[in-house]
Amino acid sequence: MAMAEREAGPRPGGRSARVQASVHRAARDLLARMDRAAVTIPLIAAEAGVTPSTIYRRWGELNELLADVAVERLRPDMVPVETGSGRGDLLAWAEQYAEEMSSGIGREMIRDVLAAEGETGPRRCCSYARQQIAVIAERAAARGEAFPDIDTVLDRVIAPILFRILFDEALATERVGGLVENAFTAA
């Protein structure tokens, strides 16, 4: 897989990038140590050592900034573990995914991403999942195994997991196995 393009910042290393980094860090720190509703742009600005207007001009509003931060935190940082089979890989990965997303902080991040104006945040999250699944699918293909379409996995595994987290109660981890099984039944 090719090196990912640099995603957010303008030219790397410039002042702009430094400000973005410190604002992101400030936001993460504040979210970690205080109630989400109490986090405001002036607060983040103070913590980051910049003026509020800098943040307003760059992000527009709190939601956009938090969504930006959340998308970055949702970016997968490791390749899916290998278990010996595509089915096992998918199960292991999906269970961990469900676990992470069900946590209070995970849920908050998803909501932050969805609350922002544009659709690029949600799309990016979707493509992160796609990438991870593609890695598993390619490994399975290399072994000559059958493996479902990525879109099938999205519909039958990822969608139910996120749906339950967002609209109902988080899925028990045991139920992920059933979802994975269903993804492997012929479409």
Add this chain to the structure above:
Amino acid sequence: MAMAEREAGPRPGGRSARVQASVHRAARDLLARMDRAAVTIPLIAAEAGVTPSTIYRRWGELNELLADVAVERLRPDMVPVETGSGRGDLLAWAEQYAEEMSSGIGREMIRDVLAAEGETGPRRCCSYARQQIAVIAERAAARGEAFPDIDTVLDRVIAPILFRILFDEALATERVGGLVENAFTAA
């Protein structure tokens, strides 16, 4: 099915209920005729003929109010059409559901519901879907047909529809049929 409890307002008919009604109406009107980002609490208050503090005290913040309005608009107002079979009923209902939710306004409403603090809004939306599916399921049972669990329908039909709307691109209506088929395959 029993008459639903009155959901939102305090005592019916009181001043409180009138204020709630006019604020809801004002919010809907404003959302219809101007950009979502331009709608503010002072604006809604003026339109509704109340003071902003009334809204702040009752709803706390714009998101909560908009979520409240959205949940109300998402409440189903008709019983699923009868087509002669459970499968047909589910397909017809799911297609219409996907259609409505994919529209700009539908998407906005879902996002408003998710953006609010508590989880009661999303839960309520989920239970609306559950109720509609239950009606279809009961009719199917009365005819002696096999029909999937409601949770299976949520996982295999509703979840993918909403997932695509929120995170990717809205599903083409033709694809709903495939989802319904999958719901009918043995778990």
Add this chain to the structure above:
DNA sequence: CTCCAAACGCAAAATATTTGCTTTTAGCGC
């Protein structure tokens, strides 16, 4: 090195939010 455009800081102005206190209102017992 000098210049340019982009991004930031600063501070004043405009809006939005919070809050203490007063007034209104609907329901309740008489």
Add this chain to the structure above:
DNA sequence: GCGCTAAAAGCAAATATTTTGCGTTTGGAG
């Protein structure tokens, strides 16, 4: 019907936030 009461709304002052105009800094290109 008549007060009484608690809940909710109005009002307005105090805060907090967002927006904006303008001057300054900064990093990069020529």
